[in-house]
Amino acid sequence: MNRELFYSENLLPQDETLQLGSEESRHLTKVLRKKPGDFIFVTNGQGLEWKGEITGTDARKVSAKKIETVQHINERAPLHIAIAPPKSNDRMEWFLEKATEIGVSQITPIICQHSERKTLKMDRMKKILVGGLKQSGQYFLPQFNPLVSFDSFLKTNPTEKRMIAHCQAGDKIALFQIQNLNEGILILIGPEGDFSDQEIERAINQSFTAISLGSQRLRTETAGIVACSKVATLREISKNLV
Amino acid sequence: MNRELFYSENLLPQDETLQLGSEESRHLTKVLRKKPGDFIFVTNGQGLEWKGEITGTDARKVSAKKIETVQHINERAPLHIAIAPPKSNDRMEWFLEKATEIGVSQITPIICQHSERKTLKMDRMKKILVGGLKQSGQYFLPQFNPLVSFDSFLKTNPTEKRMIAHCQAGDKIALFQIQNLNEGILILIGPEGDFSDQEIERAINQSFTAISLGSQRLRTETAGIVACSKVATLREISKNLV
Structure with a gap:
């Protein structure tokens, strides 16, 4: 098309x-x-x-x-990415465009302990989403939520299947090892300095599963895009197996 | 790390x-x-x-x-992306950085019939690759080949398992349906206006398999990154199943 x-x-x-x-x-x-x-x-x-x-x-x-x-009817299972905006605005915009193209349904920018960026130009960001939508010929604009602190976000008690992608040592599983990825999914992506130990602990106490997105150290925006792409690939496979 | x-x-x-x-x-x-x-x-x-x-x-x-x-020993199976550089230099640089982070072993920029960009600043591009390598803490810099025409590239008779990702109608399979992704892989990614029908035909005549990267229309650089991420995910799964 x-x-x-x-x-x-x-x-x-x-x-x-x-x-x-x-x-x-x-x-x-x-x-x-x-x-x-x-x-x-x-x-x-x-x-x-x-x-x-x-x-x-x-x-x-x-x-x-x-x-x-x-x-059109939205047949895609929900994917919600909560991400700490990178220091560089460009990198955030790039994430928003690519995530929209690849397919994300909801994005929440979060402020973490190690976040350097604590404000966002929401209008400009919304424009980028619309650009990605038009360019990829899709009919559902991702929901873009206001910037919120990590703690406030956890308090909203998200109803999706919860995951936190971090780079610290410790028990983590690969995304493909998570069962039932066709349910609504929420993945947390940390800032340049990663989530703090406290943040990871708090998330795990609230039933988030710690996941790894691969063996390399990825930039924040790359991690966000890789998460979207991995979920899309795994859902595509599971759809085909049914 | x-x-x-x-x-x-x-x-x-x-x-x-x-x-x-x-x-x-x-x-x-x-x-x-x-x-x-x-x-x-x-x-x-x-x-x-x-x-x-x-x-x-x-x-x-x-x-x-x-x-x-x-x-270090390079244990990763080879992944070669031959891609028509997008019109915007920025978008090419994004692709190079992200492909390096996610893991690619060889990149060949190609000039296609519908290509608008026919030159590349190779030194600048090489710098981006080095930046991606350092940032992601890896030890193997992707090989970056000189810009070459689509036809000349096909004449090199690449030894990898060959795929062409295009957006035209016709018989295509999803990447996950390709067998033995742990062998060396070559994926062709077209320019903004896609490969021409002739180019697709020529590739298929030379044993390239036509693949789809998903149902959305992706920008050139997004398609390149999604290809890298999909291959990484599928190899990760197959490694785990062995």
């Missing part, structure tokens, strides 16, 4: 017409050189695929009228 | 002393604040782990004397 996908957050299936924002309108007219009569495909990031025909091509607000819509 | 690893390309096990280059010397003295008497660990990217004691800390050339050396 090589067609371009657009994003409009508040689009509803019953909407008969649509106006795209200025950035997307510019891209559509200047880069893709779309003209009235051409089709466009738009999603709201909640499963909607809205197919329309372009009616007006003002470079600031392209308009379109509805032809048909499809409401 | 949180100790810092340094790189010196021409270092040999029998070298009794070592002088680090200006960039690494500066990092060692200014950032890590190492002093004479401190230990450093240096690799040549060919399996050598050289442990030394710092003898001089001129910010431009740190010197050290040998304490002991270990020659």
Whole structure:
């Protein structure tokens, strides 16, 4: 599927017409050189695929009228990554883009004891997610939660199958040794200096399983992406075995 | 293992002393604040782990004397990624860094029919590989081959198990369905506009198996990283099953 996908957050299936924002309108007219009569495909990031025909091509607000819509069903099992944002903003953005492409359903940025970055530009981050969604032609935007401290996050008592990926010595198992990966999964990924011993202990006391993502020392953002990719691969295998 | 690893390309096990280059010397003295008497660990990217004691800390050339050396054996099965460099240099650098971290043994940049980027700054790219190696604490630097055309590459008649990952319709199998992934593997990854039909046909005529990396449309650099991560995961599983 090589067609371009657009994003409009508040689009509803019953909407008969649509106006795209200025950035997307510019891209559509200047880069893709779309003209009235051409089709466009738009999603709201909640499963909607809205197919329309372009009616007006003002470079600031392209308009379109509805032809048909499809409401997709999210068949993918939930994957939630709670990650300490790396010091470099670029690396966080890169994680968000790749995690969205590969497939993640929820991301929570967490502040840990060894975190150097304690703020995030949420708007900018949300934009990156939308970019990853459009680029990979998907219809479900990952949920991006506000930045929260490690302790507050544990207190939310997450309902998913819980794992913590850390680099310290100690009992750990490989991700592929975890049973029933098709249930909702939550994986914690630590900052550059890793989780503190206390944090690991606290997580384990709250039924998190300590896991390893391989024998190498991975950067934070690489660990996040490898976790997404491993889960996708293992789920793909188990689906095929059923 | 949180100790810092340094790189010196021409270092040999029998070298009794070592002088680090200006960039690494500066990092060692200014950032890590190492002093004479401190230990450093240096690799040549060919399996050598050289442990030394710092003898001089001129910010431009740190010197050290040998304490002991270990020659590591590369136990990882070869993984060769031949990839069309993305238009954006940044994205190529991300791929190189992450592929090195996750574990790749050889990278060949290829020029395809739909390639927009036809040159590469090889020195800069090599530096990124070294950075990834040091950061992930590994001792084997991936081999980075010169840029070559798709056709010339096929003519080299690669000896590995051959796969081509493309996004076109047609018969494809998932990577996990490939047998004996513990042999040397070669995976071709196409440019932003994908391989051309002719290129795919030519590869298949030369015993490449067409594979899929998942149901999403991945960017070139994401596909490259996902390929590395999938191979690592599948080899990890098969090793455990033996």
